[in-house]
Amino acid sequence: MPKRAIIVGAGAGGLSAAVDLAAAGWEVDVFETNAEPGGKMHQRRVGEVGIDGGPTVFTMHWVFDELFKRAGAVFDNRVRLTESRRLARHAWTDGSHLDLFHDIDQSAQAIADFSDERNAQGYRRFCDDGELVHNLLRDNFMATSQPSPIRLGYRLLRDGGLRSLAVAPHRSLWNALGNYFSDPRLRQLYGRYATYVGSSPLSTPSTLMLIAHVERQGVWCVDGGMRALAHAMADLATEHGARFHFESPVRKINCTNGRATGITLSSGKSVSADAIIFNGDAAALSNGLLGDDVLKSTRIRERQARGLSAITWCINATTSGFELDHHNVFFASDYEREFTTIFKSRSVCNEPTVYVCAQDRVNNMHITDGKERLLLLINAPADGDHGAWTRPKLEQQRRSALSVLTRCGLNLDFAEEDCVTTSPDNWHQRFPGSGGSLYGAASHGMFSSFSRPSSGTRIKGLYLAGGSAHPGPGVPMATLSGSIAARHIQHDAA
Ligand SMILES: Cc1cc2nc3c(=O)[nH]c(=O)nc-3n(C[C@H](O)[C@H](O)[C@H](O)COP(=O)(O)OP(=O)(O)OC[C@H]3O[C@@H](n4cnc5c(N)ncnc54)[C@H](O)[C@@H]3O)c2cc1C
Numbered sequence: 222m223p224k225r226a227i228i229v230g231a232g233a234g235g236l237s238a239a240v241d242l243a244a245a246g247w248e249v250d251v252f253e254t255n256a257e258p259g260g261k262m263h264q265r266r267v268g269e270v271g272i273d274g275g276p277t278v279f280t281m282h283w284v285f286d287e288l289f290k291r292a293g294a295v296f297d298n299r300v301r302l303t304e305s306r307r308l309a310r311h312a313w314t315d316g317s318h319l320d321l322f323h324d325i326d327q328s329a330q331a332i333a334d335f336s337d338e339r340n341a342q343g344y345r346r347f348c349d350d351g352e353l354v355h356n357l358l359r360d361n362f363m364a365t366s367q368p369s370p371i372r373l374g375y376r377l378l379r380d381g382g383l384r385s386l387a388v389a390p391h392r393s394l395w396n397a398l399g400n401y402f403s404d405p406r407l408r409q410l411y412g413r414y415a416t417y418v419g420s421s422p423l424s425t426p427s428t429l430m431l432i433a434h435v436e437r438q439g440v441w442c443v444d445g446g447m448r449a450l451a452h453a454m455a456d457l458a459t460e461h462g463a464r465f466h467f468e469s470p471v472r473k474i475n476c477t478n479g480r481a482t483g484i485t486l487s488s489g490k491s492v493s494a495d496a497i498i499f500n501g502d503a504a505a506l507s508n509g510l511l512g513d514d515v516l517k518s519t520r521i522r523e524r525q526a527r528g529l530s531a532i533t534w535c536i537n538a539t540t541s542g543f544e545l546d547h548h549n550v551f552f553a554s555d556y557e558r559e560f561t562t563i564f565k566s567r568s569v570c571n572e573p574t575v576y577v578c579a580q581d582r583v584n585n586m587h588i589t590d591g592k593e594r595l596l597l598l599i600n601a602p603a604d605g606d607h608g609a610w611t612r613p614k615l616e617q618q619r620r621s622a623l624s625v626l627t628r629c630g631l632n633l634d635f636a637e638e639d640c641v642t643t644s645p646d647n648w649h650q651r652f653p654g655s656g657g658s659l660y661g662a663a664s665h666g667m668f669s670s671f672s673r674p675s676s677g678t679r680i681k682g683l684y685l686a687g688g689s690a691h692p693g694p695g696v697p698m699a700t701l702s703g704s705i706a707a708r709h710i711q712h713d714a715a
Contacts, residue, residue, distance in 0.1 A: 223248045224714055227484055227492060229471045229511075230500030232260025233696050234686030236454035237288055237703030238498050243461035244292040245711060250492065251455075251463060252484065254470040259451030260500070261652070261659065261688075262696065265535040265641045272535035272594045273446040274643060277578040278417075278548060280435050281697035285450075288704060292457050299453040301444035306584045308440055309548040311410055312629040319410070320546070323437055336404040343401035347411065351434035358431060362670070363692045366705045370671050391667050395557075397427035409556040413574070416600055418694050419528025419660025421560035426667050442547055442583045447696070454700075473512035474499065474683065481515065481682035496682055496710045500703070502661060503674045503689040505654025518678040519685070527603035528660035528694070529563065530645035532610070532618055534597040538635035543626075545579040545593075551629045563602045564663075573599040575622045577631075592639070597622060605649025605657025615642055661689025676706040684709055 226242050228235045231253040243249045255263075264271035279302070289296035308321045319335045321328045325348050333341035361376045394415050398408045412422030414432040443450050455465060473485040474497055483493035499506060504522045506515050553559065553572040562570045578596040581588040599622055610618075619642070623633060645657030652659075664670055675691045676684050686703040688694030693702075 224496070225250070225494045226496045226498065226710060227252065227494040228498045228500060228686075229474070229484065230260060230687065231255070231258035231451070231455065231465065231467075232500050232687055233262065233451070233454075233699035234688070234690070234703035234706070235260070235498065235500030236451060236458065237700040238500070238686045238707045239458035239463045239703075240288055240292050240454060240461070241704050241707035242710065243458050243463040245707070247710075249458065249461075249463035250494070251458070251465045252469045252471050252486065252492075253465065253467050256467050257448070257452070258455040258465065258467075259448050262447040262451045264446055264448050265643075267535050267537050267594075267641050268639055270537055270594055271446065272537070272641075273448070273578070273580060273596060274533060274535050274641075276447050276696050277580070277596060278436070279441045279443050279447065279450070279696065280439065282439055282441065284697040284700050288454075288700060289457060292461060294457055294460075296453075299457070300450055302441040303444070303583050305440045305442055305547055307546050307548075308436055309550055310544075310546040311550045311552065312543070312631075313406055313552050314554055314625065314628040316630065317406065319406075321410075323439060325437070332407065336402075336407060340402055340404045340407055343403070344407070347398075347401040347430065348434070348437065351430040351437075354428050355431040355434040358428065363698070363701060364705075366676050366691070366709055370668060392427045393423055394425050394427050394429050395422040397430065398422070406552070409552055410550070412556060413550065415664075416529060418664045419603075419658060420663045420665055421564050423557060423560050424564070424663070424665035426664070426669070429664065440548070446580070450696070471511065474506075474515045475512070476514035476680060476682075479681065481680050485512075495714065496684060498684045498686050498703075498706050498710070500685075500687045502652050502655040502658070502687070503685050504656070504661075506678075508654045510654050515678075515680055515683060518680040518683055519674050522662055524604065524607070524656060525564075526662045526665075527656050527658040528663040530601045530603035530605060530648055530657035530659060531598050531643075532569070532601050532615065532645070533599075533643045534595075534619060534622075535641045535643075536595045536597060536633065536635050537592045537639040538595055538633040539592055540579075540595075541632045541634070543629065543631035545577065545582055545631070546585075547579055547583045549577040549579065551575045551577065551625050551631065553625050559600065563600055567602040567604055569599065569601050569618060571621050572625060573618075573622055575599055575625050577626070592635075595633070601645050601657075603645060603649075603656040603658035605645035605647070605655070607656075609646040610644035615644055655689075659688075660694035661687075664693065676702065676709040 261275040415422040648657040
C-alpha cells in the first residue's frame with residue numbers, strides 16, 4: 222500500500238514537496254485555500270490585464286532543473302524563460318543611474334564610470350567574497366535539513382580557511398559593505414539584498430552578501446509570469462498522481478496519541494494521512510490557527526522578530542521620462558532611516574525606496590506601446606494584525622512613492638481603476654498567522670538562520686515547508702524546503 226501524505230498549501234514549498242513525494246510513489250493530496258496553485262506567486266487582475274503581484278525575480282535555476290529532473294521531466298521544456306541581460310537598473314534622486322550585469326567586468330566598468338576605480342575594485346572583492354560564502358553555504362547550509370552553527374563553523378573553516386573569517390557572520394551586512402564601498406550609493410545598492418529575505422541590512426549578517434552572488438548567476442523572466450512556474454510544478458505533481466483540492470481551507474490538523482494523523486477542512490470533512498506537511502506560515506501553528514493539537518509544534522514568533530511586509534501597487538500605466546528595464550530600483554536618500562523607521566518605529570518612511578517591475582519589458586524589448594504592467598513595492602513593517610492601513614494613509618504613501626520616482630525622472634500616468642493596492646493587513650489575511658510578513662522571521666543576528674524552524678516539528682508526522690522554514694524565503698529557497706521536507710518524510714517512513 223502506498224503511504225499517504227497531505228500537504229496544506231500549494232505555495233512553492235508545498236508544490237515541490239508534492240512533486241518529490243508523488244514521484245517517489247506516495248499518494249499525495251494538496252489542500253489549498255485559493256482557487257489556484259502558487260501562494261505568493263500570483264497575479265492580480267487590474268482592469269483587463271493580469272499583473273504579477275508577488276515574486277518577480279527568478280533565480281537559482283538549478284533548483285528547478287533538479288526538481289523536475291527527479292520527477293523525470295526537463296524544466297526548460299515546461300517553463301519558458303528569458304534571461305535578463307541586465308540584472309537591474311538603479312536610479313537615485315540626485316539623477317544618477319547605474320545598470321548592473323551578470324558579467325563582473327561589465328559591472329566593474331559601469332561602477333568605475335558611475336563612481337570611481339577604487340569602488341570598482343571594491344566591487345571585485347565583494348564578488349569574490351560573495352562567491353566564497355555562497356559556495357561554502359550551498360551544500361553546508363541550504364541543502365541540509367537541520368543545520369547546526371557548530372558544524373557549519375567547522376566546515377567554513379575547513380573548506381574556506383582563514384578567508385572565511387573575512388566574511389564571518391558576526392558583522393552586519395551594512396558594516397561589512399563599508400569595507401568594499403566608500404560610495405554610499407553602492408553601499409545602499411548592495412545593502413538592499415537583505416530585503417530579499419525580509420531583513421534590514423543594518424542587522425542582517427554579512428554572509429547575506431551571497432544573495433548578490435546568486436543574482437549574478439542569472440536572473441530570468443518567466444513567460445506568463447511567476448504563476449506559470451506554479452502551474453508547471455502543480456502539473457508535474459498531478460502527472461505523478463498528486464490530487465489538488467482548491468478552495469479547500471484546512472481548519473485543523475488532527476493528532477492521535479501525540480502524532481499528526483490527518484486534517485479537518487473548513488467544510489467539516491476529515492481526511493487522514495501518514496504524514497502532513499504544513500506550507501502556510503509556521504507562525505499559524507503556534508498562533509492556534511490550525512487547532513490546539515498542533516499549538517506547540519513550533520516556537521512562537523514575536524512581532525519584533527517578523528521579517529518585512531510590503532505595500533504594493535499593481536498598476537497599468539503609461540510611463541515617460543525614464544527608460545525602464547524589467548527590474549528597476551529607485552533609491553531614496555536616507556537608507557538607514559528607512560530601516561530604523563520600519564523595524565524600530567514600526568512605520569514607513571515618507572521617502573521610501575521603490576522597486577518597480579516593468580513586466581512588459583526585457584532586454585530593451587517593450588512588448589506594449591501604450592499602457593504597461595507595473596508592480597511597485599515599498600517595504601513596510603509586518604503589523605498587518607495590528608490595525609488596517611486606511612485608504613487616506615495608503616494614498617499618502619502612494620504619493621510619497623510616486624514622488625521618489627518623479628525625482629528620479631520617471632513619471633507614471635494611470636487611472637484610479639488601473640491601480641490595485643495591497644497593504645500589510647491584506648497580506649496578513651492572505652497568509653494567516655504571518656502578520657503580513659512575506660518572509661517568515663527576519664534574518665537578524667548571527668544565529669538567526671539557525672533559529673528558523675526546520676522541516677521536522679515537535680509533533681511526529683507533522684512537517685514544515687515554505688519560506689518561513691529552513692532554508693528560508695524566496696521562491697527557490699521555499700522550493701528547496703519542500704524537497705527537504707519530502708526527503709525527511711521518506712527517511713522517517715523507511
Ligand atoms: C510582493 C512579494 C515580492 C516577492 N519577491 C520575490 C522575488 O522577487 N523573488 C523571490 O524568489 N521571492 C520573492 N518573494 C518571496 C517568495 O514569493 C516567497 O518566499 C515564496 O513564494 C513563499 O513560498 P511558500 O512555499 O512559503 O508558500 P506561500 O507562497 O506562502 O503559500 C502558502 C500557501 O498555503 C496556503 N495555506 C495557508 N494556510 C492554509 C490552510 N489552513 N489551508 C489551506 N491552504 C493554506 C495559502 O493559501 C498559500 O497558497 C516575494 C514575495 C512577495 C509577496
